[in-house]
Amino acid sequence: MQIVLPKEEMEPFLDEVFPQVKGMFGIDRLDEDMLVMRLFADDRHLRPGGTVSGPAMFSLADVAAYVVTMSRIGREALAVTTNCSIDFMRKPKSGRDLLAHARLLKLGRALSVTDVLLFSEGMDAPVARASLTYSLPPKR
Amino acid sequence: MQIVLPKEEMEPFLDEVFPQVKGMFGIDRLDEDMLVMRLFADDRHLRPGGTVSGPAMFSLADVAAYVVTMSRIGREALAVTTNCSIDFMRKPKSGRDLLAHARLLKLGRALSVTDVLLFSEGMDAPVARASLTYSLPPKR
Amino acid sequence: MQIVLPKEEMEPFLDEVFPQVKGMFGIDRLDEDMLVMRLFADDRHLRPGGTVSGPAMFSLADVAAYVVTMSRIGREALAVTTNCSIDFMRKPKSGRDLLAHARLLKLGRALSVTDVLLFSEGMDAPVARASLTYSLPPKR
Amino acid sequence: MQIVLPKEEMEPFLDEVFPQVKGMFGIDRLDEDMLVMRLFADDRHLRPGGTVSGPAMFSLADVAAYVVTMSRIGREALAVTTNCSIDFMRKPKSGRDLLAHARLLKLGRALSVTDVLLFSEGMDAPVARASLTYSLPPKR
Numbered sequence: 118m119q120i121v122l123p124k125e126e127m128e129p130f131l132d133e134v135f136p137q138v139k140g141m142f143g144i145d146r147l148d149e150d151m152l153v154m155r156l157f158a159d160d161r162h163l164r165p166g167g168t169v170s171g172p173a174m175f176s177l178a179d180v181a182a183y184v185v186t187m188s189r190i191g192r193e194a195l196a197v198t199t200n201c202s203i204d205f206m207r208k209p210k211s212g213r214d215l216l217a218h219a220r221l222l223k224l225g226r227a228l229s230v231t232d233v234l235l236f237s238e239g240m241d242a243p244v245a246r247a248s249l250t251y252s253l254p255p256k257r
Numbered sequence: 258m259q260i261v262l263p264k265e266e267m268e269p270f271l272d273e274v275f276p277q278v279k280g281m282f283g284i285d286r287l288d289e290d291m292l293v294m295r296l297f298a299d300d301r302h303l304r305p306g307g308t309v310s311g312p313a314m315f316s317l318a319d320v321a322a323y324v325v326t327m328s329r330i331g332r333e334a335l336a337v338t339t340n341c342s343i344d345f346m347r348k349p350k351s352g353r354d355l356l357a358h359a360r361l362l363k364l365g366r367a368l369s370v371t372d373v374l375l376f377s378e379g380m381d382a383p384v385a386r387a388s389l390t391y392s393l394p395p396k397r
Numbered sequence: 398m399q400i401v402l403p404k405e406e407m408e409p410f411l412d413e414v415f416p417q418v419k420g421m422f423g424i425d426r427l428d429e430d431m432l433v434m435r436l437f438a439d440d441r442h443l444r445p446g447g448t449v450s451g452p453a454m455f456s457l458a459d460v461a462a463y464v465v466t467m468s469r470i471g472r473e474a475l476a477v478t479t480n481c482s483i484d485f486m487r488k489p490k491s492g493r494d495l496l497a498h499a500r501l502l503k504l505g506r507a508l509s510v511t512d513v514l515l516f517s518e519g520m521d522a523p524v525a526r527a528s529l530t531y532s533l534p535p536k537r
Numbered sequence: 538m539q540i541v542l543p544k545e546e547m548e549p550f551l552d553e554v555f556p557q558v559k560g561m562f563g564i565d566r567l568d569e570d571m572l573v574m575r576l577f578a579d580d581r582h583l584r585p586g587g588t589v590s591g592p593a594m595f596s597l598a599d600v601a602a603y604v605v606t607m608s609r610i611g612r613e614a615l616a617v618t619t620n621c622s623i624d625f626m627r628k629p630k631s632g633r634d635l636l637a638h639a640r641l642l643k644l645g646r647a648l649s650v651t652d653v654l655l656f657s658e659g660m661d662a663p664v665a666r667a668s669l670t671y672s673l674p675p676k677r
Contacts, residue, residue, distance in 0.1 A: 137590075170557075171595070171596075171599055171618050171621075172592045172593075172595050172596040172599065173592075175591070175592050175595045175621075176591075176592040179591055179592065197625065198591050198625050199508060199530070199624065199625055199626075200480050200530060200622070200623070200624050200625070201591075201595075201621075201622070201623050201625075202342035202388065202482050202620070202621070202622040202623075203620070203621050203622075204362070204363075204370050204388055204390065204619065204620050205617065205618050205619055205620070205621075206362060206363040206365075206370055206619075207363070222344070222346060222374075222383060222386055223344075223346040223347070223382075223383075225346075226535075227507045227508075227532065227535075228479060228507075228532065230344050230346055230386070232372075232386060234362075242363075243362060246362055246370070246372060246388060248342065248344055248386060248388065250344065250479070250480060250530075252507065252508065255506075255507075255535075277450075310417075311455070311456075311459055311478050311481075312452045312453075312455050312456040312459065313452075315451070315452050315455045315481075316451075316452040319451055319452065337485065338451050338485050339484065339485055339486075339648060339670070340482070340483070340484050340485070340620050340670060341451075341455075341481070341482070341483050341485075342480070342481070342482040342483075342622050343480070343481050343482075344479065344480050345477065345478050345479055345480070345481075346479075366675075367647045367648075367672065367675075368619060368647075368672065390619070390620060390670075392647065392648065395646075395647075395675075482622035482668065484642070484643075484650050484668055484670065486642060486643040486645075486650055487643070502624070502626060502654075502663060502666055503624075503626040503627070503662075505626075510624050510626055510666070512652075512666060514642075522643075523642060523643075526642055526650070526652060526668060528622065528624055528666060528668065530624065
């Protein structure tokens with residue numbers, strides 16, 4: 118499905134709708150196949166031992182699913198997460214950025230479903246997987 | 258990770274541990290990248306309108322995650338499903354076999370995690386996605 | 398929220414929309430607090446060792462969430478499950494009926510969310526828990 | 538199951554293992570039936586409009602499941618979340634603390650399963666539900 122809100126427009130849109138996380142995330146790639154989104158390694162999100170926390174991994178998966186959905190439907194700040202299931206599989210590497218590889222599996226009238234794999238930059242095996250459902254505003 | 262229980266040995270093993278579903282499933286492909294498993298279209302699993310039911314989709318995802326796990330650890334009939342999250346996204350096509358594309362995301366000491374996409378044969382868009390955790394017997 | 402489709406009308410409605418599972422389930426209780434639904438112990442749903450299978454547990458949770466939702470919105474055969482997460486926690490007792498205790502957590506414009514605990518009859522500890530989302534047809 | 542790490546010992550233990558969230562959470566009640574845990578309303582966790590964010594809700598559910606588990610097995614900082622499924626059902630009320638009502642559904646050799654309902658203080662209907670699995674260190 119076609120991208121209607123490309124990377125260059127998505128970044129300022131995110132800063133506008135989520136000013137409280139400005140500077141926390143970056144978009145490496147956004148095309149019809151996949152979004153690659155980055156959580157910058159930053160002390161605020163670390164557990165003792167220096168790894169990224171569970172809530173920070175959830176945040177990245179959630180914002181990635183939002184970006185994937187918005188990229189197809191355009192500016193709809195009102196879309197809300199209704200469900201997330203997440204499996205934490207490995208310890209993230211200390212001091213590394215976290216990367217989300219997100220794919221849109223469904224875009225329906227009322228719901229989108231996105232699949233996300235999370236990686237510590239430079240590691241082959243995923244640290245987590247998540248699937249997220251967004252509820253979309255009616256009559257778009 | 259290496260396949261220790263290949264397709265030729267997996268099929269009789271399944272018939273042995275799950276005699277009640279004998280003939281219900283087939284293995285199209287089993288290698289280190291992916292398992293492709295098939296639920297034969299069959300009246301028992303149909304809803305009115307001829308589509309595969311939710312429980313039949315769950316069954317296929319569950320047995321696919323079991324096969325993927327067993328293919329790496331060998332015959333361990335005692336592994337049990339501890340968690341499944343499943344998103345039903347599209348209506349399966351009537352009269353078509355259902356195919357599971359399953360990938361092992363993690364094989365740990367105590368748990369395996371498998372990701373599954375379900376397709377009606379001949380359709381490009383998945384009808385469902387699932388992730389399943391199996392608890393593995395100790396001291397393998 | 399008020400029950401608009403009580404137990405006496407729900408049972409024939411289920412037989413009408415799901416004829417393929419006629420006789421498989423019964424309703425013990427249906428009121429504003431809780432639905433108690435029963436899967437009759439029956440050889441078809443058993444694994445070796447005589448316990449209820451995972452797919453049979455999924456089926457009971459799924460139909461219970463459907464009944465809880467329909468009891469509030471009335472006859473809407475078109476509601477569909479969009480998500481289920483299920484934790485299998487204990488082995489069901491052999492030869493016992495399986496009971497679902499289901500509670501409606503949300504009934505919105507587009508979605509319902511139901512929480513289900515599954516018990517082997519006569520056991521105190523739950524064998525499984527599930528949460529299910531149904532997508533509801535528009536403009537009810 | 539008996540509480541071996543009561544409220545008075547849990548609070549300093551949490552400060553010790555999660556110093557980065559010190560002051561963010563409080564325990565209202567901890568007994569064999571239920572844990573009630575509180576996320577103090579605080580600008581850091583708010584979205585535009587003043588409501589608690591999804592990641593903050595996830596954090597509260599996650600720490601509540603950890604506390605419920607630790608309260609039965611004692612000080613085991615190494616337990617890790619392996620799975621979470623969460624349904625976001627209503628918008629939290631602006632400016633209110635968020636309360637988690639958490640119940641331990643299973644404590645096994647290798648895993649615990651906890652069910653959590655999240656409420657905006659003073660509201661009857663839950664804003665979210667979550668279930669979380671913790672993997673427990675071997676040979677306790």
